[in-house]
Each structure stands twice: as structure tokens, then as C-alpha cells.
Amino acid sequence: TTSTTTTTASAVNVSAYWTFDNTIADSYDVYNGQLMNSAGYTPAASTNLPYVGHGQALNLVATSNQSFLISTPFFNLSYTSFTIEAWIYYSPSTSDRGIVGQCQCAGCANQCFYLIIRNNRLYVDFTSNYLSGSTIISTTYWYHIAFVYNYETRQQILYLNGIQDAIKSNAQPYQGQNGSIHIGSAQAYSTTNFFNGYIDNVALTTRAKSSTEILCDASLMVYYSFDFPNPTVDNGPNGLDGTSSSIATAARRVNEAMRFLRASSSYFRVYGIYQISYGVTNGKPFSIALWINPALNQQYGNYLDVWDNY
Numbered sequence: 001t002t003s004t005t006t007t008t009a010s011a012v013n014v015s016a017y018w019t020f021d022n023t024i025a026d027s028y029d030v031y032n033g034q035l036m037n038s039a040g041y042t043p044a045a046s047t048n049l050p051y052v053g054h055g056q057a058l059n060l061v062a063t064s065n066q067s068f069l070i071s072t073p074f075f076n077l078s079y080t081s082f083t084i085e086a087w088i089y090y091s092p093s094t095s096d097r098g099i100v101g102q103c104q105c106a107g108c109a110n111q112c113f114y115l116i117i118r119n120n121r122l123y124v125d126f127t128s129n130y131l132s133g134s135t136i137i138s139t140t141y142w143y144h145i146a147f148v149y150n151y152e153t154r155q156q157i158l159y160l161n162g163i164q165d166a167i168k169s170n171a172q173p174y175q176g177q178n179g180s181i182h183i184g185s186a187q188a189y190s191t192t193n194f195f196n197g198y199i200d201n202v203a204l205t206t207r208a209k210s211s212t213e214i215l216c217d218a219s220l221m222v223y224y225s226f227d228f229p230n231p232t233v234d235n236g237p238n239g240l241d242g243t244s245s246s247i248a249t250a251a252r253r254v255n256e257a258m259r260f261l262r263a264s265s266s267y268f269r270v271y272g273i274y275q276i277s278y279g280v281t282n283g284k285p286f287s288i289a290l291w292i293n294p295a296l297n298q299q300y301g302n303y304l305d306v307w308d309n310y
């Protein structure tokens with residue numbers, strides 16, 4: 001008698017998001033973690049640190065074996081698609097640096113997952129099932145990193161700053177059935193590798209994000225639709241909500257728009273777009289796009305009456 005067991009990916013998407021804005025909480029309040037070995041956060045008062053967005057980032061010292069641990073509930077990544085994204089502030093090193101890991105059996109094929117930087121390249125392994133990035137990280141900056149495992153196509157894909165860096169086909173799925181999630185450390189066989197620097201805005205979901213989604217998460221700093229009822233909310237990936245004064249909401253080019261009044265105190269303001277002058281876009285091009293409807297006022301001259309989709 002011959003029996004065959006077929007494993008299918010779960011249809012339920014599970015997600016977690018850690019902002020590290022002086023909190024150990026998952027934004028969905030499910031996969032809350034704990035700081036290990038006195039790990040901390042970047043100083044909240046600093047305005048010159050090139051961290052992503054507002055708030056803070058996880059601050060880790062490798063020589064102190066610092067990390068962030070999510071032990072319960074178990075986050076099941078086995079036999080399913082999943083995507084991990086993070087911003088890391090990395091300095092080139094000759095040592096392996098752990099970013100994310102989960103391990104059931106360190107020496108068992110496909111039962112120990114680790115995403116690290118090895119030889120200053122991204123490197124991912126399910127144990128005896130690995131993929132190495134092609135781009136050498138040679139400069140100390142913020143980098144957006146992502147790893148996608150597509151269960152349906154059996155592909156492992158690494159992304160650096162939104163661009164596909166390496167891909168592997170015919171990759172067997174990760175099969176670990178237990179183990180904590182570690183951020184800032186990862187076990188590779190008998191060695192645990194720790195990160196040295198900052199880690200911010202870590203997102204984990206049990207679906208394979210598309211290349212378009214990854215590029216958006218890595219390159220779109222802010223997106224303001226100015227739509228009612230929350231016209232100052234950032235609809236982009238970083239949650240950089242703005243503030244406004246003496247404005248009105250009006251129906252315009254795409255849904256609603258923000259209408260600026262003639263008063264000198266009429267404005268919309270956002271704080272925290274550090275990547276324009278620091279980090280991944282340092283010395284590189286950037287774009288700003290918006291819809292406007294300018295109006296002519298004889299006393300004040302031309303001014304922006306409507307701003308939309310910025």
C-alpha cells in the first residue's frame with residue numbers, strides 16, 4: 001500500500017509589523033516581542049539621525065549579543081509563501097550579520113531559516129537551501145532589504161532597495177514547525193550571528209509580495225491622497241502623517257483635494273522625510289508628483305489653490 005501526503009499553502013494571510021518606535025509591540029498587537037541583552041532604540045530627540053520616517057529604530061550592538069525576540073505565539077512560516085521586509089542601517093563588515101531568523105533544527109535541511117548579511121551581500125538559507133545576493137553593500141547607509149519565498153512557484157527572491165538582487169528556482173519550502181522569530185540575530189548551524197547597527201520597520205506576512213509592491217515599499221517615501229475623512233494621513237508605507245492649518249477639503253481631480261485658503265497660516269506640513277538628504281537616496285535622483293489647480297489673486301499673485309495626490 002502506498003500513501004501520498006500533499007501539503008498546500010494556507011489561504012489565510014498572517015502579518016506582523018514592528019515599528020520599533022520605542023515599543024516592543026507588533027502594530028497588530030499579536031506578535032509582541034522583548035528586547036534581549038539590553039537592546040534599545042535610537043534616541044528619540046535626535047533630528048540628525050538618518051532613520052526612516054519619524055519615531056525611532058532598534059539599536060543593536062553585536063558584541064553584546066543584542067536582539068529582539070518574538071517567542072509567542074508561534075509565527076508559522078512553514079509550507080507557505082512569505083515576505084520579510086526591513087530597513088537596516090548597515091556598515092560593511094567582515095563578519096556575518098543576522099537580520100531575521102527562525103530555527104527548529106539547526107542542522108536539518110529546510111528547518112532553520114536565516115536572513116543575514118554575508119561577505120557584505122544579502123544571504124538567505126532554509127539550511128542546505130540557500131540564495132546569495134549579487135550586490136556588495138560597500139557604504140554605510142540605510143538600506144531597504146526584502147526576501148520573498150513564493151510557495152506556488154518554488155522561488156526564493158532577494159531584493160535590495162526595491163530591486164531584485166538574486167533569484168533561485170526549484171527551492172523547497174521552509175519546513176520549520178516551531179521556533180521563535182529573532183530580529184537582529186539569526187542562527188546558522190551552530191553559530192548565532194548578531195546585527196550591529198539599526199533595524200527599523202520590519203514587516204512579515206505570509207504571502208509573496210510582488211516586485212511592484214517591494215519597489216513601492218523601498219522607494220515611495222510618502223503619498224498623500226488628501227481624501228476625506230483623513231486628508232493629512234500618509235497612504236504610503238512609512239506612515240508619515242502630516243498636519244494642516246486653515247485648509248478645506250474639496251472635490252477635485254481625484255476624489256477630494258486639499259484647498260489652501262488665502263490666509264497666510266494656510267498650509268500642510270510633514271516632518272520626517274530624512275531619506276531625501278540621507279540614506280538610500282543620498283546623492284541620487286528623487287521625484288515629486290502632484291496635481292495642482294492654481295488660482296490667480298490680484299493681491300497675492302499666483303498661489304496653489306488645490307494640491308492633490310502628493
